[in-house]
Amino acid sequence: MWKFWLILSGFFLIIEIISVGFLIFWFSIGALIAMIISLFISNVIVQATVFLISSIILLFTTRSFVQKVMGTNKEVKTNAYSVEGKIGKVIEEINPLDAKGQVRVDGELWSAISYNNLPISKDTDVIIEKINGVKLIVKPLN
Numbered sequence: 001m002w003k004f005w006l007i008l009s010g011f012f013l014i015i016e017i018i019s020v021g022f023l024i025f026w027f028s029i030g031a032l033i034a035m036i037i038s039l040f041i042s043n044v045i046v047q048a049t050v051f052l053i054s055s056i057i058l059l060f061t062t063r064s065f066v067q068k069v070m071g072t073n074k075e076v077k078t079n080a081y082s083v084e085g086k087i088g089k090v091i092e093e094i095n096p097l098d099a100k101g102q103v104r105v106d107g108e109l110w111s112a113i114s115y116n117n118l119p120i121s122k123d124t125d126v127i128i129e130k131i132n133g134v135k136l137i138v139k140p141l142n
Helices: 002-018 025-038 044-070 079-083
Strands: 087-095 100-105 108-114 125-132 135-140
Touching: 002 025, 025 044, 079 125, 087 108, 087 135, 100 125, 100 135
Parallel strands: 108 135
Antiparallel strands: 087 100, 087 125, 100 108, 125 135
16 A cells, blocks of 8 residues: 555655645655555555645644745746846936936846936936836936
């Protein structure tokens, strides 16, 4: 019967790899515990009970810890939005009347407008507040 629990554990691990919720993993561990029990006790009902109880206990006792460690509530900004909050340097004066201005951030040139519609002179350090279309909305760092 130990082979059944080993195969079931592997099946749960494959399902866990496909899904990313870190939920099925504990059933895999429960199946391994049931496999160890099956080496000493041949009663299938006892093995299944050990599997269910150990899986549920592991699931409920470690779920909050795993969520804290993995930081599932954190939002990861990608692509263009990854520049929000970074510091850049004005390469071409930002003039709200002409709607012109450029900022260099991480080696890339971006069109930019001022956060409060005030001009920002060349070589000023700015912080990127957000992105509107293809333009950065910036304000002076000072």
